[in-house]
Amino acid sequence: MITPTIGRIVWFWPHDNDLIPQHDDNQSLAAIVTYVWHDRLVNLAVFDANGATSARTSVPLLQDNDAEPAAGFFAQWMPYQQGQAAKAEALERQAEETSKTAAA
Secondary structure (H helix, E strand, C coil): CCCCCCEEEEEEEECCCCCCCCCCCCCCEEEEEEEECCCEEEEEEECCCCCCEEEEEEEEEECCCCCCCCCCCCEEEHHHHHHHHHHCCCHHHHHHHHHHHHCC
C-alpha cells in the first residue's frame, strides 16, 4: 500500500456521465492529490484532456489489488509509482534482515 500525500500524482478515471473533456475513454486523466481523507479516499485537482483543471472530492483511491468500482469515478497509482514502492519495500526488508544478521 502506498500512503497518499498532498501533491502526489495519480491517474483519475471519470464516471461515464462526467463532463470532464476526455478524448479517449481508454486513457486516464492526470490528477494531483489535494487532500487526504485516508489511504483509500482523496480529493483531487483533475486535468482534462485539454489541460484545464476540475476538482473532484472524496475520490476512491485503489490500492494493491482493489477491484475497479462497477460505476463511479476512481483514482489509482501509476505503474511507475507502484514499482518504486515495491523497490522501497524490498530495500527496507533487506535492511531489516541485514541488521538482524549483524545483531546475531
